[in-house]
Every structure is written in C-alpha cells, then in structure tokens.
Amino acid sequence: MVLRNILFFLLVCLSLPVQAALDIEITGAGEHQIPISVVAFAGEETLTQKIGSVIANDLKRSGLFRLIDPAGKSPHEMREVVYSEWAEADALAIGSAAVLEDGRVEVKFRLLDTHKQVQLLGQSVVSKGDQVRAIAHKIADMIYEKFTGDAGVFSTRISYINREGKTNRLVVADSDGYGEQSVLTLKQPIMSPAWSPDGSHLAYVTFEQGRAVVYVQSLFTRQRFVLAAFPGSNSAPAWSPDGKQLAIVLTQDGTSSIFLVRPDGTDLRRLTYTDAIDTEPSFSPDGRFLLFASDRGGSVQIYRMSVEGGYAERMTFEGNNNFSPRYSPDGKSFVFMHSTGGQFYIATQDFQTKQIQVLTDVGWEKKPSYAPNGKLILFATESLGRGILATVSSDGRVKQKMIPQQGDIREPMWGPFLK
Amino acid sequence: MKKLSISVSVLLISLLAACASDKPAEVAAAPTTPTEAPAAVAETPKEVAPVAVDELNDPSNILSKRETFFDFDKSVVKAEYKSMLQAHGQYLASHGDRKVAVEGNCDERGSSEYNLALGNRRASAVKKVLVVSGAKAAQVSTVSFGEEKPRDSAHNEAAWSQNRRADISYK
Numbered sequence: 001m002v003l004r005n006i007l008f009f010l011l012v013c014l015s016l017p018v019q020a021a022l023d024i025e026i027t028g029a030g031e032h033q034i035p036i037s038v039v040a041f042a043g044e045e046t047l048t049q050k051i052g053s054v055i056a057n058d059l060k061r062s063g064l065f066r067l068i069d070p071a072g073k074s075p076h077e078m079r080e081v082v083y084s085e086w087a088e089a090d091a092l093a094i095g096s097a098a099v100l101e102d103g104r105v106e107v108k109f110r111l112l113d114t115h116k117q118v119q120l121l122g123q124s125v126v127s128k129g130d131q132v133r134a135i136a137h138k139i140a141d142m143i144y145e146k147f148t149g150d151a152g153v154f155s156t157r158i159s160y161i162n163r164e165g166k167t168n169r170l171v172v173a174d175s176d177g178y179g180e181q182s183v184l185t186l187k188q189p190i191m192s193p194a195w196s197p198d199g200s201h202l203a204y205v206t207f208e209q210g211r212a213v214v215y216v217q218s219l220f221t222r223q224r225f226v227l228a229a230f231p232g233s234n235s236a237p238a239w240s241p242d243g244k245q246l247a248i249v250l251t252q253d254g255t256s257s258i259f260l261v262r263p264d265g266t267d268l269r270r271l272t273y274t275d276a277i278d279t280e281p282s283f284s285p286d287g288r289f290l291l292f293a294s295d296r297g298g299s300v301q302i303y304r305m306s307v308e309g310g311y312a313e314r315m316t317f318e319g320n321n322n323f324s325p326r327y328s329p330d331g332k333s334f335v336f337m338h339s340t341g342g343q344f345y346i347a348t349q350d351f352q353t354k355q356i357q358v359l360t361d362v363g364w365e366k367k368p369s370y371a372p373n374g375k376l377i378l379f380a381t382e383s384l385g386r387g388i389l390a391t392v393s394s395d396g397r398v399k400q401k402m403i404p405q406q407g408d409i410r411e412p413m414w415g416p417f418l419k
Numbered sequence: 420m421k422k423l424s425i426s427v428s429v430l431l432i433s434l435l436a437a438c439a440s441d442k443p444a445e446v447a448a449a450p451t452t453p454t455e456a457p458a459a460v461a462e463t464p465k466e467v468a469p470v471a472v473d474e475l476n477d478p479s480n481i482l483s484k485r486e487t488f489f490d491f492d493k494s495v496v497k498a499e500y501k502s503m504l505q506a507h508g509q510y511l512a513s514h515g516d517r518k519v520a521v522e523g524n525c526d527e528r529g530s531s532e533y534n535l536a537l538g539n540r541r542a543s544a545v546k547k548v549l550v551v552s553g554a555k556a557a558q559v560s561t562v563s564f565g566e567e568k569p570r571d572s573a574h575n576e577a578a579w580s581q582n583r584r585a586d587i588s589y590k
Contacts, residue, residue: 189567191531211562212535233539233563236532249532251563254543256536277536293533300533321492323530337530344528364574366530385574411531 022177022402033066037089042076042096049132058140058154063398086114153371157415159193164407194237195415203237247281271309291325329374359396378414485587494540508552518590523563526579538563545585
C-alpha cells in the first residue's frame with residue numbers, strides 16, 4: 001500500500017528544493033505528549049534528505065510528541081537496541097536507507113515499544129531517489145496514526161497566494177512548507193484557491209480579465225480553462241465531495257448569489273434568490289448540504305441549506321459577523337471566521353451542541369480550512385505587518401506560525417489526502 | 420542660435436563679395452523669424468483657435484472628482500457625494516457616446532470573498548445614482564476589486580478609509 005502511494009507521489013511531486021519556503025515556529029503542546037526518540041537512519045547521510053530529522057520534525061510539529069534526543073546512541077536494527085537505555089521514551093524509531101545500483105532508494109524502518117520491547121511497526125519501501133522526503137513523511141504518518149488513531153497529514157499539501165509587490169503567485173507546497181511550486185504567476189490578484197477532492201485540480205479566481213473570473217487548473221498537466229466568466233464577478237469556487245460539481249458565486253443577476261455548475265462549466269443552476277450577499281459556499285462531507293455566509297438578516301452570518309436550494313437555516317448567533325464557513329471532515333462541526341469587537345478570530349461550532357469554541361486570540365485571523373484529518377486548522381494571519389500562515393489544533397492547544405521567506409502570503413487552503 | 424550664425428555667415432559672405440568687387444556692400448538682411456524676436460518686443464498676437472478645456476478634467480469642475488468613499492461595511496452613498504455623482508450622470512446624459520466603469524473597493528477587514536461582494540454592491544449603488552441622474556444603464560458598467568487592489572495597504576483606519584471607495588473611470 002505504501003508503494004502504491006509512493007507511485008502516486010511520482011506523478012505529483014516535482015523537484016524538491018533544499019530550503020523550505022516557509023519558516024515554522026511552534027508554540028503550545030497537546031494535552032498529553034508521547035515521548036519518542038527518532039534515531040538518524042543508517043546511510044541517510046548519502047541521501048538528499050536526512051530521513052530521521054524529517055520524521056522527528058513532523059512529529060514535533062504535531063504538538064503531540066515530545067522528542068527525546070538519542071544522545072549519541074545509534075542503533076539501526078532491532079538487535080542493536082539496548083532497551084534499558086531508552087526508558088525515558090515510550091517509543092523508538094530506527095531504520096536504514098540505501099541507494100540501489102539503479103539510483104532508487106530502499107528505506108527500512110521499525111517503530112519499537114521501549115517498555116514492552118516489541119515491534120509496533122515495520123516497513124520496507126523502495127522508491128525513486130528524489131522521493132526521500134515523501135517517504136519520511138509517510139513514516140511519520142504511520143507513527144502518528146499508530147499512537148493517536150488518527151490519520152497523519154504530514155504527506156498532504158497546502159495551497160496559498162504569495163504576493164510580492166505587484167506579483168501574485170498561486171503556490172502549492174508540502175504541509176511543512178517545503179517543495180513550494182508556483183502554479184500560476186500574475187501581475188493581477190489571485191484569490192480563493194480550492195482543491196478538488198482528489199487533489200488533482202485547483203479552482204481559483206483571478207482578475208486577469210479585468211474582473212473576477214473562476215479558472216480550473218490541472219496540477220499534473222498545468223493546463224487550465226475558464227470555469228465561469230459570466231458578466232459581473234465570478235468567485236468562491238467550492239468542490240462537491242464527489243468532484244462532480246462546484247458551487248460558485250456570481251453577480252450576473254445583480255447581487256452575489258450561489259450557483260452550482262459542472263466541472264466543465266456547463267449546467268449552471270441558481271441556488272439562492274435573495275437581494276442580499278450570499279457567498280463562500282462549503283459542501284458537507286456527504287454532499288447534501290451547503291454552509292454559506294449571507295447578510296440577508298442584516299449582519300453577515302452563516303447559514304445552512306440543502307444543495308437543492310430552498311430554506312436556509314441560520315447557524316451563527318454570536319459576535320457581530322461570521323464569515324468563511326468550512327465543514328469539518330467528519331461533518332460534525334464547522335470552522336469559521338468570527339468577528340467581534342472589530343477583531344477577527346478563528347472559531348469552530350459543533351452542529352449538535354451549537355457551542356462555539358474560539359481558537360485564536362490575536363484578532364487578525366482569516367480564511368480557515370481543516371486538514372483532512374480534522375485535527376488541524378490552517379488560516380491566514382499577520383506577523384509584524386506581513387501576511388503569514390498559521391495552524392491551530394482543533395482543541396486550540398498547539399499553534400504554529402508559517403512565515404514566508406519573501407513576500408506576504410494569504411488565501412491558504414489545506415489539500416486533501418492523496419489516495 | 421543656429422539661424423543667427425547663418426545670418427552672420429550670410430552677412431560676412433556678402434561683405435566679402437562686396438569687397439571682391441567695387442560694388443557697394445550689400446548687407447543681406449538677416450532673416451528674422453518670430454522665434455528670434457526678443458521677449459521684450461511686443462508682437463501683435465495672432466489669432467489662435469480657442470482650446471476647450473475638457474470639463475471632465477478641469478480641476479475647477481466637479482466632474483474632475485471621481486471618488487466616492489464609504490463607511491465601514493456600508494454601501495450607502497453618502498449625501499456629500501450626491502452632487503458629484505449627479506453631475507456625472509447629467510454629463511453622461513448629454514454625452515450619449517461616453518461610457519464609464521464604476522470600480523468598487525473595500526478595506527481588508529472581513530473575508531476576501533465577502534469584500535468582493537461588498538465592492539460589487541458599492542459599485543452598483545453608485546451606478547444607481549448615475550442612472551437616476553440621467554445616464555443610461557448601458558453607459559455604466561460596474562466591477563468589483565474587493566480588497567484585492569488597495570490604494571493603501573497599511574493596517575490602520577487611515578488606510579482603510581482610503582480603500583472603502585468606488586471610482587468612476589471614463590472609457
């Protein structure tokens with residue numbers, strides 16, 4: 001199974017730069033951190049990436065693991081482990097990597113329970129030489145899932161807009177900020193990137209035609225086409241979970257209204273008919289409902305309606321305005337931008353209890369999206385006057401800032417699991 | 420200067436010619452052109468075709484003003500801008516061949532998508548005043564840039580108030 005995923009990576013990953021495009025700072029810790037030690041893999045010094053370090057950094061970034069320094073000890077195989085030396089950790093990750101004659105890389109790894117002295121995981125992977133980071137992320141995912149029961153998101157990607165002066169770049173990067181690739185570079189603004197459910201396409205909005213127009217672009221072929229260029233503004237694309245349609249917002253009938261359209265731009269159907277602003281649609285995971293933001297009641301609030309249209313139920317009642325709703329992957333809650341007292345925070349609301357939980361505290365946080373495991377939320381914020389990205393865990397405890405090397409970044413969206 | 424030296428040359432050549440022969444020296448008149456006349460010499464002004472200052476760009480004309488500013492989160496056209504917009508509406512009414520685009524902008528607070536919609540609403544509100552004042556709907560197009568093209572990207576009210584704006588742009 002790992003091999004099949006690696007083969008998919010061969011299609012998706014391009015050249016990997018040495019430097020991360022984003023610097024990451026972590027604050028906060030999970031309620032209970034698992035102490036783990038990751039030993040440098042044998043032979044990793046011959047590779048383009050230090051596998052052990054990538055795994056350790058992934059686990060550390062999650063906030064759920066406390067990394068114990070191996071302090072000079074370097075076992076690479078089970079028989080080399082002296083368990084009494086690792087009592088401070090609950091688990092130990094060891095392994096080896098070798099470059100084969102044909103240039104491919106073979107990586108073997110084991111995850112050991114230091115107290116029970118047994119193997120928890122063991123894998124051997126062969127892959128192309130430039131896929132070393134991807135393999136390390138996959139191992140980190142496996143360790144994360146073993147201990148938390150949740151799927152790891154270290155192998156996922158994010159999309160955002162980097163703005164430097166008048167140049168706007170639509171970018172896709174690994175969720176740790178490495179592997180940044182420019183998908184589109186324009187002197188005109190770009191906004192609202194939206195990943196297709198299988199991660200193969202991005203929908204987005206640009207102003208290159210003098211007004212907001214929605215494009216869809218393949219991340220494989222890099223080819224793109226216009227999805228919606230109706231009179232007026234075309235914006236806010238959101239994919240249905242089955243990938244068979246998108247919700248978009250058009251002003252062709254005067255005011256911002258929500259429409260559905262096929263991925264090839266055909267079969268346009270109108271869903272909202274108010275004189276108000278109706279925007280920012282988000283599909284439920286079962287594809288039956290849409291959350292959206294509307295000022296039909298005076299202030300901007302979040303509503304839910306069937307994908308057939310019709311009655312819209314108001315969901316938010318606190319604060320001044322609420323924007324940018326997105327369903328959680330399990331459909332039980334949604335994340336949104338909560339405005340109160342002139343400030344903007346990221347909050348989640350449970351559908352059943354209707355309780356809201358405010359997750360950020362600075363007051364300039366926008367454009368939230370969930371990681372596909374529902375445990376982390378990515379959003380845009382500012383630091384020292386610059387646009388940066390940040391993440392917060394869904395319980396609010398672990399926070400991370402992602403600061404670009406150059407320019408300002410905005411409009412982030414977390415991508416899906418790569419199947 | 421060039422013409423002056425040519426005149427001098429002509430003068431010198433004439434003198435030489437005069438010396439070469441026994442004819443009395445003829446001094447060739449140095450050609451004078453209006454451009455050589457010293458500034459101090461007053462000339463009879465010639466008839467000049469009157470230049471019409473385009474009332475659209477005449478700084479003393481209300482039509483040179485193109486901006487409507489809005490309160491936070493509002494798309495209501497404030498009273499202080501009505502006479503300016505009425506003037507543009509009337510201008511468009513009497514110049515049926517002219518077209519304008521109204522560009523709506525927002526400050527950065529709120530989501531970028533909501534701001535795109537609000538910018539559209541602001542542009543539409545200005546269009547309404549223009550049409551009521553005489554412009555034909557077909558003469559006025561609207562576009563929204565949301566928060567994407569701020570005039571001032573600082574994060575304070577001074578900048579934000581500049582960005583909450585609809586601009587009339589003559590095509």
